[in-house]
Amino acid sequence: MDKIIIRGGNRLSGTIPISGAKNAALTLIPCALLTEEPLTLRNLPRLADIDGFQHLMTQFGVSTSIQGNRPEDFGRVVTYEATRLTSTVAPYDLVRKMRASILVLGPMLARAGEATVSLPGGCAIGNRPIDLHLKVMEALGAQIELAQGYVRAHAPDGGLPGGDFDFPVVSVGATENALMAAVLAAGTSRLTNAAREPEIVDLCNLLVAMGAEIEGIGNSELIIHGVKRLHGATYRVMADRIEAGSYACAAAITGGDVRLEGAKGDEMAATLHALRNIGVTVESDARGINISSDGKLKAANLSTAPYPGLATDMQAQLMALLCRAEGTSVLNETIFENRYMHVPELNRMGANIETSGRTAIVHGVEKMTGAEVMATDLRASMSLVIAGLAAEGTTEVRRLYHLDRGYERLEEKLALVGADIERVGDD
Numbered sequence: 080m081d082k083i084i085i086r087g088g089n090r091l092s093g094t095i096p097i098s099g100a101k102n103a104a105l106t107l108i109p110c111a112l113l114t115e116e117p118l119t120l121r122n123l124p125r126l127a128d129i130d131g132f133q134h135l136m137t138q139f140g141v142s143t144s145i146q147g148n149r150p151e152d153f154g155r156v157v158t159y160e161a162t163r164l165t166s167t168v169a170p171y172d173l174v175r176k177m178r179a180s181i182l183v184l185g186p187m188l189a190r191a192g193e194a195t196v197s198l199p200g201g202c203a204i205g206n207r208p209i210d211l212h213l214k215v216m217e218a219l220g221a222q223i224e225l226a227q228g229y230v231r232a233h234a235p236d237g238g239l240p241g242g243d244f245d246f247p248v249v250s251v252g253a254t255e256n257a258l259m260a261a262v263l264a265a266g267t268s269r270l271t272n273a274a275r276e277p278e279i280v281d282l283c284n285l286l287v288a289m290g291a292e293i294e295g296i297g298n299s300e301l302i303i304h305g306v307k308r309l310h311g312a313t314y315r316v317m318a319d320r321i322e323a324g325s326y327a328c329a330a331a332i333t334g335g336d337v338r339l340e341g342a343k344g345d346e347m348a349a350t351l352h353a354l355r356n357i358g359v360t361v362e363s364d365a366r367g368i369n370i371s372s373d374g375k376l377k378a379a380n381l382s383t384a385p386y387p388g389l390a391t392d393m394q395a396q397l398m399a400l401l402c403r404a405e406g407t408s409v410l411n412e413t414i415f416e417n418r419y420m421h422v423p424e425l426n427r428m429g430a431n432i433e434t435s436g437r438t439a440i441v442h443g444v445e446k447m448t449g450a451e452v453m454a455t456d457l458r459a460s461m462s463l464v465i466a467g468l469a470a471e472g473t474t475e476v477r478r479l480y481h482l483d484r485g486y487e488r489l490e491e492k493l494a495l496v497g498a499d500i501e502r503v504g505d506d
């Protein structure tokens with residue numbers, strides 16, 4: 080299995096191009112199920128999760144064609160065409176590898192009036208139930224049955240009537256599923272306490288470009304007037320705010336000076352605010368964000384929250400940065416109950432972190448040392464890379480399939496700004 084080897088200590092300097100957002104792409108691709116016309120997505124990141132979703136779409140009879148696939152380019156242009164759906168079943172083998180597969184439930188129900196989707200399992204960051212996805216589908220008029228590990232959903236008269244739903248907990252995925260189901264419903268739907276993440280706005284903008292009628296985009300109350308049909312569109316996937324935030328932490332921990340080309344400051348204000356509190360200099364303009372640090376990092380108290388709060392997907396990377404800050408920081412993870420799996424690995428690299436339930440206390444240390452490490456999820460793995468960049472000696476990060484889910488050509492991007500990093504096969 081491949082591993083990444085980092086020889087720490089290099090100051091990062093230069094420009095990193097920011098890719099299209101994984102978490103936006105994973106909700107934009109299933110929109111192809113909503114129309115028989117072609118949907119072309121530009122700026123799709125080359126990631127294992129995107130390939131996995133493409134595979135799932137093929138299973139439903141959706142044709143995909145990839146353009147502009149030069150190896151030197153970041154991103155891809157892919158056209159999806161769901162002229163006729165040949166299956167409405169998302170099998171266990173595909174869903175278990177990628178939780179976001181549940182996002183086919185809404186559009187499939189809307190287009191075909193039925194969907195059978197394997198129940199995704201739990202995962203390293205928490206239990207991650209899908210009860211809200213099912214409840215909101217019921218509120219929109221679907222009948223749901225659970226049998227043999229599958230969700231079987233159908234619209235009683237061939238189409239969903241639409242309806243109202245107040246989310247008891249803010250859920251990004253359930254809001255996305257509901258939007259994709261409601262756009263083709265017979266009537267109007269109202270979603271309250273809906274998620275407001277920039278990826279939801281990206282989804283709404285694509286749906287509107289396809290002919291959907293949505294009021295309240297960017298707010299926690301969304302009103303969706305169902306339309307009879309949607310048409311094709313060409314749409315550019317938004318920049319990945321979590322990738323950008325991760326490289327900002329990498330630049331800061333090395334006392335570096337890095338431009339994140341294509342990142343949008345207004346979509347990641349909470350992360351930039353946290354970085355400023357830690358003592359990092361952040362300058363944002365229309366085309367990107369400049370991050371610089373003199374290496375003097377200050378402790379900070381951070382708490383994750385739904386957007387516009389601090390993204391849980393940034394918690395591990397900011398924690399890696401705080402390991403090297405002066406003083407004691409307190410982190411509070413409010414979204415997932417088990418998202419501190421990186422802590423023992425960071426401690427093996429010389430960090431001094433204690434956890435108690437959802438709280439982590441990070442006592443800053445003057446130096447960290449390289450080690451052989453591996454993590455059990457995507458952002459946890461990135462936190463180890465960030466720590467490795469500033470650690471003394473060599474860090475080897477294993478289980479790269481986590482990183483490959485969410486960081487497009489990570490080692491190339493970090494090498495571009497001067498990191499001593501390589502990916503090697505493990506014999």
Ligand SMILES: CC(=O)N[C@H]1[C@@H](OP(=O)(O)OP(=O)(O)OC[C@H]2O[C@@H](n3ccc(=O)[nH]c3=O)[C@H](O)[C@@H]2O)O[C@H](CO)[C@@H](O)[C@@H]1O
Binds near residue numbers: 205212248
């Ligand atoms: C592909 C994608 O976009 N993934 C993101 C998405 O995941 P995802 O959409 O799975 O996360 P949610 O926003 O749904 O989860 C938020 C909270 O709600 C709970 N919950 C969720 C659904 C449900 O039916 N029942 C329930 O109890 C979850 O366990 C969690 O505690 O948002 C998360 C929170 O910003 C991010 O960490 C993930 O990177």
Ligand SMILES: C=C(OP(=O)(O)O)C(=O)O
Binds near residue numbers: 178179392457
């Ligand atoms: C948790 C994440 O993704 P997913 O929901 O796809 O597991 C993430 O992107 O950090």
